[in-house]
Amino acid sequence: xxxxxxxxxxxxxxxxxRAAVQNGANAVYLGGKVFSARASANNFDYDExxxxxxxxxxxxxxxxxxxxxxxxxxxxxxxxxxxxxxxxISVDALILQDIGMAKKIKELFPDxxxxxxxxxxxxxxxxxxxxxxxxxxxxVLARELNVDEIKKITDQxxxxxxxxxxxALCVSYSGQCxxxxxxxxxxxxxxxxxxxxxxxxxxYNSQEDKYEDLDGxxxxxxxxxxxxxxxxxxxxxxxxxxxxxxxxxxxxxVATVVSSYRDAILNYIENGKSGISDKTLxxxxxxxxxxxxxxxxxxxxxxxIMNSSKPNNRGLYIGKVQAYNSRSKRLKIRLExxxxxxxxxxxxxGTVGRIIHGKDIRTIGHPGESVEIDYIGNIKxxxxxxxxxxxxxxxxxxxxxxxxxxxxxxxLFMELDLDVGQAPRLKLWDDRGNIVTLEGDCLVEEAIxxxxxxxxxxxxxxxxxxxxxxxxSINCNIEGNVSxxxxxxxxxxRLAIEEISKQRVVIKERFYDRPNKQVDVKQEGPxxxxxxxxxxxxxxVSCQNLDQLRVCLxxxxxxxxxxxxxxxxQAMDLCRQAGRDIYFYMPRIIRNDExxxxxxxxxxxxxxxxxxxxxRLSSYGQIGWVKDKFPDKxxxxxxxxxxxxxxxxxxxxxxxAKRVCMSQEVSLNQLRGMDKLYGQGCExxxxxxGSNEMMISEYCPMGVLTKDCKKNKRDALCNxxxxxxxxxxGHRYRLSQSLECRTTIYSDEIVNLVEDLDSLSFxxxxxxxxxxxxxxxxxxxxxLRAFIQGHKEELDRLSRTYNxxxxxxxxx
Numbered sequence: 005x006x007x008x009x010x011x012x013x014x015x016x017x018x019x020x021x022r023a024a025v026q027n028g029a030n031a032v033y034l035g036g037k038v039f040s041a042r043a044s045a046n047n048f049d050y051d052e053x054x055x056x057x058x059x060x061x062x063x064x065x066x067x068x069x070x071x072x073x074x075x076x077x078x079x080x081x082x083x084x085x086x087x088x089x090x091x092x093i094s095v096d097a098l099i100l101q102d103i104g105m106a107k108k109i110k111e112l113f114p115d116x117x118x119x120x121x122x123x124x125x126x127x128x129x130x131x132x133x134x135x136x137x138x139x140x141x142x143x144v145l146a147r148e149l150n151v152d153e154i155k156k157i158t159d160q161x162x163x164x165x166x167x168x169x170x171x172a173l174c175v176s177y178s179g180q181c182x183x184x185x186x187x188x189x190x191x192x193x194x195x196x197x198x199x200x201x202x203x204x205x206x207x208y209n210s211q212e213d214k215y216e217d218l219d220g221x222x223x224x225x226x227x228x229x230x231x232x233x234x235x236x237x238x239x240x241x242x243x244x245x246x247x248x249x250x251x252x253x254x255x256x257x258v259a260t261v262v263s264s265y266r267d268a269i270l271n272y273i274e275n276g277k278s279g280i281s282d283k284t285l286x287x288x289x290x291x292x293x294x295x296x297x298x299x300x301x302x303x304x305x306x307x308x309i310m311n312s313s314k315p316n317n318r319g320l321y322i323g324k325v326q327a328y329n330s331r332s333k334r335l336k337i338r339l340e341x342x343x344x345x346x347x348x349x350x351x352x353x354g355t356v357g358r359i360i361h362g363k364d365i366r367t368i369g370h371p372g373e374s375v376e377i378d379y380i381g382n383i384k385x386x387x388x389x390x391x392x393x394x395x396x397x398x399x400x401x402x403x404x405x406x407x408x409x410x411x412x413x414x415x416l417f418m419e420l421d422l423d424v425g426q427a428p429r430l431k432l433w434d435d436r437g438n439i440v441t442l443e444g445d446c447l448v449e450e451a452i453x454x455x456x457x458x459x460x461x462x463x464x465x466x467x468x469x470x471x472x473x474x475x476x477s478i479n480c481n482i483e484g485n486v487s488x489x490x491x492x493x494x495x496x497x498r499l500a501i502e503e504i505s506k507q508r509v510v511i512k513e514r515f516y517d518r519p520n521k522q523v524d525v526k527q528e529g530p531x532x533x534x535x536x537x538x539x540x541x542x543x544x545v546s547c548q549n550l551d552q553l554r555v556c557l558x559x560x561x562x563x564x565x566x567x568x569x570x571x572x573x574q575a576m577d578l579c580r581q582a583g584r585d586i587y588f589y590m591p592r593i594i595r596n597d598e599x600x601x602x603x604x605x606x607x608x609x610x611x612x613x614x615x616x617x618x619x620r621l622s623s624y625g626q627i628g629w630v631k632d633k634f635p636d637k638x639x640x641x642x643x644x645x646x647x648x649x650x651x652x653x654x655x656x657x658x659x660x661a662k663r664v665c666m667s668q669e670v671s672l673n674q675l676r677g678m679d680k681l682y683g684q685g686c687e688x689x690x691x692x693x694g695s696n697e698m699m700i701s702e703y704c705p706m707g708v709l710t711k712d713c714k715k716n717k718r719d720a721l722c723n724x725x726x727x728x729x730x731x732x733x734g735h736r737y738r739l740s741q742s743l744e745c746r747t748t749i750y751s752d753e754i755v756n757l758v759e760d761l762d763s764l765s766f767x768x769x770x771x772x773x774x775x776x777x778x779x780x781x782x783x784x785x786x787x788l789r790a791f792i793q794g795h796k797e798e799l800d801r802l803s804r805t806y807n808x809x810x811x812x813x814x815x816x
Contacts, residue, residue, distance in 0.1 A: 346395025
């Protein structure tokens with residue numbers, strides 16, 4: 005168990021901040037009006053951010069600010085100015101996604117604590133070790149990891165580890181979902197996800213030309229995570245921070261969830277068990293759930309993770325409809341849980357008014373009773389009824405964060421000196437080393453009648469009222485019979501409290517002169533061609549199998565990015581015979597226990613290793629692994645590392661990458677603003693053909709929905725990729741599955757930039773990535789003829805639907 009265990013709460017407003025702090029959060033995370041991965045939350049303006057830090061720090065709560073979006077080139081100066089402000093107001097740490105911004109912040113503010121956002125998709129020990137090595141103090145792990153994997157990570161790293169324990173789940177690995185931007189303009193990597201995963205889909209079987217008959221329409225909608233009953237197992241992984249999701253949730257949600265988890269944590273620490281009551285569980289169900297799951301974190305998979313029936317709040321099941329009387333407009337319900345006046349129900353109709361039991365009118369109905377409520381509508385007997393809000397719960401929670409109420413109290417210590425002829429002196433300190441010493445503005449006099457006693461002085465100085473403090477101890481040094489106005493003691497106490505509060509807000513070890521330093525982040529460099537670069541576009545090809553590779557080798561192409569580890573040896577032989585360079589294209593996800601790929605690479609014989617030119621890398625951990633195991637090999641950066649600005653490009657130049665493929669979400673307009681696309685020691689690349697990989701997920705719709713298979717029960721059918729998700733608009737998104745039962749969802753349209761190569765070349769991007777996934781040999785030939793030989797009509801012959809991806813589409 006980590007002795008500094010932290011409960012981290014989501015905050016979308018000042019009310020939610022009070023709710024989190026007053027109910028026991030050790031830290032909160034919140035976003036400003038800009039650069040936040042929950043752009044649709046209320047968020048905080050500059051003054052509110054300062055107020056939030058002051059409020060939280062006084063009450064011993066840390067504040068982490070989310071700046072976990074990709075930063076456009078045009079935003080970099082404003083971004084750094086914003087970071088400078090956050091530094092100046094004593095924000096405790098930044099939660100980041102953009103690697104270039106992280107590097108720049110480390111240069112400008114080396115003592116500013118950085119946390120690697122879950123958007124960085126850290127899913128292995130290798131990822132954590134690499135992020136730790138480049139300056140991240142904390143890593144927020146991918147939600148897909150389980151407690152055993154997490155324990156292995158905490159045992160072998162120095163970085164603080166943070167994991168989600170409650171709230172909404174993404175069906176995709178965070179930071180690796182492009183579905184929202186592919187289907188529209190709202191990017192999840194920019195904090196503006198349109199949540200296409202919460203929409204309706206049908207599962208289409210292309211082999212049998214039919215739709216699968218499934219229970220529910222929301223095939224990509226996960227349940228909400230709830231781990232409170234197993235909090236002990238999670239605590240024993242030695243993670244530092246337990247994170248609650250929900251910056252867009254109301255304050256009552258924050259209060260309910262934080263207080264529930266705080267009680268569970270304290271019970272486990274004190275008694276060795278979480279001690280969760282039925283009432284606590286009911287409160288969590290009522291306040292918000294999409295059905296609950298214990299998640300990948302605690303070993304659940306497949307259908308146990310998903311809720312295909314409803315994508316929004318489900319509530320607490322309380323019973324079934326017995327009858328509806330349309331004349332009296334009364335609904336009869338057989339209760340299996342309590343129902344109270346003021347509750348809201350899933351069947352609509354506002355909040356519950358009177359509750360009728362026989363001839364009695366009540367404010368509450370109990371389990372086992374049949375009660376009637378006033379109701380206007382049409383509902384069938386047998387329908388399940390869920391409580392979606394609880395009036396008493398909301399009222400109870402609101403009281404915990406009413407303005408002026410203080411339930412979190414910080415101990416203070418005082419020493420008072422009163423001596424005739426001297427100014428009264430009050431020394432006050434806290435348990436964090438902050439000290440205040442004040443003198444009064446009048447002299448202590450000898451008492452004529454009644455001298456002030458130690459008890460009287462103590463009583464007066466103890467009146468801390470509704471401040472966030474209480475007096476732990478006081479030492480009153482009173483020399484002789486002295487007199488001092490009570491108002492003077494009150495003034496000393498008030499001024500001392502104000503001063504200690506100011507000290508508690510500030511992070512003292514920071515270098516506050518540093519933020520005033522003006523830094524130009526543009527860093528313009530001379531424009532020019534890469535040395536020895538041919539004066540024409542270069543076509544590199546991503547291949548999925550040997551059949552595709554054989555066709556590619558018949559054409560004048562550049563480098564080969566080969567993706568199948570099982571046939572890599574044969575692929576290297578073919579490329580060696582053809583005199584072509586081959587790079588192994590690492591998959592996006594390689595978990596701790598998935599050594600298949602790493603083991604195969606390490607087991608290559610020495611001759612084979614010579615034929616492997618290098619690696620195209622898709623995650624941060626792969627960078628560290630390759631540099632350690634294959635230090636002489638060339639490194640290429642795949643688009644999944646989300647480069648959209650000069651500073652990120654700078655970072656990969658600094659680690660020796662030969663080529664960087666820009667993010668598939670970056671537009672031509674954004675590329676125009678970059679100064680380092682060529683001539684800076686690193687080649688750049690753009691995907692010019694291929695099906696967009698919109699999402700990568702541990703969830704396998706094919707297996708779960710069609711044959712109820714469990715994890716690792718892959719069969720021959722899985723390799724055929726015959727299933728599609730079909731949207732309400734009739735668009736079909738193909739599904740494919742890896743050997744690890746990991747699913748990739750592809751767009752229904754293919755990116756085709758054959759007409760746009762000159763625009764890219766003009767900007768200095770002369771490496772073009774042609775990506776083959778499902779294409780057969782004839783289709784590969786047609787695509788290569790179109791791009792390399794200029795036979796553009798070949799693409800029309802394929803009868804595919806094309807688009808230009810994000811090249812002319814600005815992501816929000």
